[in-house]
Amino acid sequence: MVKEHIFLTTTGGGIFYTNLLNTPWKELLIGKTADVNDTWNIRAAGVDKFWIGTQRGIYEWKKGMAGPRPVNVPLIGKCPVITQFTDKENVLWMGLGEGNGLAAYNLTNNSLQLYSKKDKGNQLPIRFPVCIAEDEFGDLWMGGTEGRGLVKWSRTNHQFALFPPAYNTDFDNGVINTIYADKRGKIWMGTNAGLVKFDISSQKFKKVDMPEALSSNTVYSLAADNKGRLWIGTKNGLNCMEPGTGHFFLFGGYYPSSEDPVLSVKYDSAANKVYFNTAHIFYSAIPNQLLRPRRAPGVLITAVTSSGNNLNPAQSISLPANDNNISIAFSAVNLVDGMQNRYYYRLNNLSKNWISAGRTRQISFSNLLSGNYTFSVKAQMADGTMSTNQATLLFSVQTPYYKSWWFIVLAIITTGGIIYFIYLNRIRQVLRVQAIRNSIATDLHDDIGSTLSNINILTELSNANLSAPEQARSFLKRITEEVNTSNQSLDDIVWSINTLNDSYEQTVARMKRYTAELFEGANIAYHFHFDEKIAYKKLHMEKRKDIYLVFKEAVNNIYKHAAATHVDISLQSHQNHLQMIIKDNGKGFDTTQPTSRNGIKNMKIRLAKWKGSISILSAIDEGTLLTIIIPVL
Incomplete structure (x- = not known):
């Protein structure tokens, strides 16, 4: 959209333009060769005068002219002019393809400054920019498709600075297809790895990608409307983001071929319209009509599985105690941008508050305790509209046998019996040991005691009959027999108590x-x-x-x-x-x-x-x- 005209640049087909969408499009060929009819961009250069960036330099066209004519910008010549951007100082910045760098052409005094990677003092960090934007401080931000990262040109010292990508960070792809600077100190970049926001003050990157928001990670074009909403052309259709809330809107099914790549997005503030095109179709739309409130979706539970077995959510579900895992799938009916639905769930025995599941449409629970459960889920569309209902699933987990009352009673009885048996066995051992002691004492008393008494008597008799040697010898012989008997009895006692x-x-x-x-x-x-x-x-x-x-x-x-x-x-x-x-x-x-x-x-x-x-x-x-x-x- 340039000066109340709508222009379409093409590859090899020149330019098509119209001033009203309901009037026929007119074709404007730049020259006779295909490369000069490869048109990249167009800008207003005065009243009814336009500059066209082509694969072979800058061309100027005025209404009424038969065809465009070359613009003699010194040192640019036939360089491809990939992008044109006019800053607030009336300086035209042009990205020069084929590695020719960046040109700054002062439209007031017709002076020209060239920057390239070959410069020794103030080197341009990239081969050439494909997109340029100016922030509220007057600094320029640009990016290229070679993957080097984000480039800043300072208005204060006219120096370049590079913010390169870094692996495994929010800025991990340095290919920048489009760029936009808002009025809140943020630089928005469309990359091949999602939409990336750069905070100028903190110099930190924040990425938004699939499946969190965008319909595709490849972003071709950005444009902001009069309410600050960011319109995003992606490889899989048109998206929109509200920076204040962070909500994203996808428009699958809103227009024909809605999943085709949107190559360019422009906003006409005067007409309050968004223009965008695919490779074959040009569209215009009023933002509020695209973003009008939609009918709240209904959410339902679509599948329930446990250990690979499908369960019927309409019937009573009871899980065995040894298989207490469950997966619940759900969905909300939204034919426009259903992939952007957000879901919230809660399980009464685990949480009283709603838990965000993001865009995940399946929740799994494992190692659930025995008891009755109520699972609830609700959905929210990208515009914040909540579902009209909450889908509910009732299920239970059986009590394991070892927690049942009869098992606990049996365990108590068994444990008590074991303790009693151990106690009884201990008492029996004590009594057995005591019985052995009593037996040993009895044997010692009966055998050894009586033998010693006999020896004592026989000794006294021997002493009394010393005058009768034969009688005394008879008593001594009996003493010897008693001693031998006593030894034998004592040996028997020792042998009997030896466990070997x-x-x-x-x-x-x-x-x-x-x-x-x-x-x-x-x-x-x-x-x-x-x-x-x-x-x-x-x-x-x-x-x-x-x-x-x-x-x-x-x-x-x-x-x-x-x-x-x-x-x-x-x-x-x-x-x-x-x-x-x-x-x-x-x-x-x-x-x-x-x-x-x-x-x-x-x-x-x-x-x-x-x-x-x-x-x-x-x-x-x-x-x-x-x-x-x-x-x-």
Whole structure:
């Protein structure tokens, strides 16, 4: 839009112009060759006079002329004039293509100043600018397509400064296609990586890109209307931004081919119209009509999934305790710029306040605690209009079994039972130890105590019969026997409480040793057979002691009373029982006759303690067969 005329520059087609949109367009060819008809820009140079920047220099055209004519600007000649910008000092700044730098042509005194990268003193940081803007302080800002960054020309010292891009920052792409300086100290740049704002005072960059606001990250053109709104031509259509609120508006579906690249945007303040064009279509629109309030969208839940399984949001949803993850997808019906909808959600058990989800249309929750949940979501369009409803999803997470009341009660009972069992086992151990102590004390009292008493009596008798040597010698011999008996009893007690002997193998070894000591001195032949299958089975200390004492009582009876010359002893396993068989060829005895001796009675008492049994077969002059059976376990 120049001097109430609308011009369209083209590639190889010259210029088309009109003064009213409802009148036919007129074609204006610059010359006969294609390159001179590559037109870049046009500006008003006086009353009904225009300067046209082409691929082959500057041309001037006046209304009524048959065709444009070259403008003889010294030192510019046939250089491509990519951009023209007139500052407030009436200086025409021209970007000269093909690396020819920047020209500053004073329209008042026709003086010319050239700047390029070849200058040694005040070097232009870029090959040539494609866009130029002037801020409120009179400084110029420009950018190029080579990616070097933002260039400032200071009005004060006429020096250039470069603000280069930096990796992984808000200004990470130095290709600047268009530039605009507002009246609030901000420079807006359209780059190939989004819209970038530069704060002059703080010298900080701030980028806006997809999907936060723009329909495309490639920005071709910028223009501001009389309300400060920034109109943005992108690779995917027209956008608009309200700097005060930061809201962006997209216009997909508002006009034909609305997703085609918008190559240029201009604003006509007099007509309050926005003009923009694609590669094939020219448009004009009144800003308020494009930005008129729209019908509030309705938001709905579109999908619910859990561990890859699709769930029906219309039905009651109950998640297992061990699969307490859920993803909820939602959307708001907005056919114009639905991609710009913002969403807010809340989950009653986690937050009472609304949480912004931005433009994300799916929320996932993981490791949810058991309980009932209400998920709510609402939407907001780019112009701030809120959705007419809140979409709601009710779901629950089942209580894990280990948190249920019955499990807790069972756990308490089990824990109490375990504690009681440990306590009871401890009491039993204490009682068992005490019983062992009592048993040892009893054995010491009964065996060792009585033996020592006998020794004491026999010693006094020996002293009293010193005058009768034979009688005294008899008493001393009995003292020796009592001492040997006492030693044997003490050795039995020590052996019985030693845990290293808690096996059948060690018990049988002691049986063999005792049998050898007893029978070999009396010239009694014996045979001892032992089943090796039970050799390494463990024996309880008391059980081991009773088995040994029963055996000892049996062989002692043979030694003292049987007058045997041969004894067979067999220990073998039979159906989880230990079977001890002792057979001698002695004089035997009548088992039906009562006896006052306690040996057999004691044997039966010890065996009954372990649920064992004893069988005695004997007859006069036919020997004796003793069978003892005790459970192995």
